[in-house]
Amino acid sequence: MTPMYSSRRLAGALVMTLALVGCSPGASTAATPPVDKAPASSAVDTATPPAGASAGVAVARALPDFSGLVERFGPAVVNVQVTEKRQEAQFRGPQGMSPNDPFYDFFRRFGQPNGGGGGGGAQPRGNQPPQRGEGSGFVVSPDGFILTNAHVVNGATEVTVKLVDRREYRAKVIGVDTRTDVAVIKIEATGLPTVRFGDPGKLKPGQWVIAIGSPFGMVNSVTAGIVSATSRSLPNDAYVPFIQTDVAVNPGNSGGPLFNMEGEVVGINSQIYSQTGGYMGLSFAIPIDVANGVREQLVKFGKVSRGKIGIGIQPIDATMAEGFGLDRPRGALVGSVEQGGPADKAGVKPGDVITKIDGKTIELDAEVPALISNVKPGQAVQIEVWRDRTAKSFQLRTAELVQDGESPQKGGSASPEESSQLGLSVRPLQPQEKQQVQTEGTLVVEDVSGPAEDAGVQPGDILLGVGGKDVKSLADLQAAAKKAGKVVPLRIQRGERQIYLAVRVPEK
Structure with a gap:
């Protein structure tokens, strides 16, 4: 399958x-x-083996009951x-199952436990129960x-x-x-x-x-x-x-x-x-x-009302942690900040690493959405971030989370410029390209090799910044990369997402 x-x-x-x-x-x-809430210490018993029992019997009887x-x-x-x-089910497979369901082929061949389907494939749409x-x-x-x-x-x-x-x-x-x-x-x-x-x-x-x-x-x-x-x-x-x-x-x-x-x-x-x-x-x-x-x-x-602060986050690996000056991989890296959102108004920036929310230490990026969504809209939240190797704190009020593209074309009049240190070839975005992909970036990746390719950078990615600093030209990129040191955290836009990729600069 x-x-x-x-x-x-x-x-x-x-x-x-x-x-x-x-x-x-x-x-x-x-x-x-x-x-x-009666004490439940007796909910599960562990049998005590009799004196003289063999080791095998003792182990078996020590298992929980x-x-x-x-x-x-x-x-x-x-x-x-x-x-x-019926009208929703008639477009489905055996006993109403969607053909996209991983169990579809199994039940089409062998039927369901209650006896439905089986042996002859899906029923005609009009007769589907x-x-x-x-x-x-x-x-x-x-x-x-x-x-x-x-x-x-x-x-x-x-x-x-x-x-x-x-x-x-x-x-x-x-x-x-x-x-x-x-x-x-x-x-x-x-x-x-x-x-x-x-x-x-x-x-x-x-x-x-x-x-x-x-x-x-x-x-x-x-x-x-x-x-x-x-x-x-x-x-x-x-x-x-x-x-x-x-x-x-x-x-x-x-x-x-x-x-x-x-x-x-x-x-x-x-x-x-x-x-x-x-x-x-x-x-x-x-x-x-x-x-x-x-x-x-x-x-x-x-219904459920959830708080949001208007950020996009991603996990931090060992290479990324080194690039941002963290002692170890921890926290949640802010990849994007919604313009005019709570985080933006409070001063949170892309490249910040969230380390605490309301005093709770953040180890994994997965912890952030769950914590923030449990905060009622309009409620105050204290966030601590790691920025430029320094801890900073921000207080903001959550907004309500509402329930709920294309990469630029290659070519153009401008010639690509290279950063051989990183293995990047970039060129300026044309005005029509910026409008097409709705980006604030000014550089698009034409080709990748070496360190950039190893980090996962792709042609068509839009280069936005290094760490928390925006880059508008190849000179900006080279200066920021030099300042970053051995690991250069590139902020890029890929489709509608903004993410960080850590490029390790090879030793000379």
Whole structure:
């Protein structure tokens, strides 16, 4: 199967991220539910081997026993079944599945777990039944509020919730937030079993976690594994610092809870990375504190308002850190600043490295969007940056984040000029070219070689500056490069994006 991305397109990799819904789209979010906070130290037991037991038996019996946790909180995990409109489904493949879905070929050949499709390819468009799919969710309040994934319920015309005791309820979609892939649904019931929330910030790689859900419709299936990493950034998912685990999750697990050893929900299972369409040991969960903030707003307002400061950021590697005079790779590099935005008004510039937000140290660029988006529009934010090897602080007020080209042609009358030290050949942009690509830059890269080519600079890139300094000519570039030293952080425009590339100057 050709690797591709489904549901949430994460281009530019050889693996695919799969939303874990059973052949259906959906999402959700959460806030701290009114659940008991009884001590959960006994949620998971570790058996003590008897005296004289062999080493092998001792190791086996020292493994955690999750049965107590599952018995107590498993009843709060639900199966979510959805139906889409016929007119939306008629353009899809087997049982309404999109031909772009990585599971399309599999189900076209072998059918779905519920018996749909299979053996004869997709049905004719006119006879295509409504799309049906399923995922998971969990009850967060006794009166029927449930968290799941946005890709599970988004666009559904009918949502049915099945409890462990086989009771079924028609559910209402309270709100969907596609940016975080979180959704809230509600059933009319009382006295329901609920989960309790933990602190995902306390998770450490190597700790045990378990998932409960409905993979391929197999209700209340339990799988266990460990935390592989925290604050994991995924392409096109800037607002979620994912929890990465090796817990086995599959289509149908979407929206189900990820529990820690205390029996607390620390995440919502959302995606997997795979080259085959199946589980390969890379699973991703939305931290429950992120979902909490979304849930509160969805329940109260029906939508989510997020703050923004008007910047574009990128990660910092070792070479880039050296170029900016950092002691090690850390923080988030500001690649672009929105004109007239909060950051621009406060004095933040391209080339600044964000090291703290409201006193919280920033290690990874993925932390910034999640932190800023959780700030209400109009609220004050304190930002500390690294500029010209000096720490500077700025206070600004967030604006509201609204939901929501071509490279210049080569040629022209001006002749290219070369910077042999960097391996760059540049020429001035013509007025019509600047208008075409809507840039403030004045130099376009004609050819690259050596250090610039190694750094990833491409012909057609527009050269904007070095570090935080703008460059308007080859002389500006050469002077700035000389001042930068061994590593020259070039700021370029590529299409509509502004990024930094670190060019290492070879030793003479």
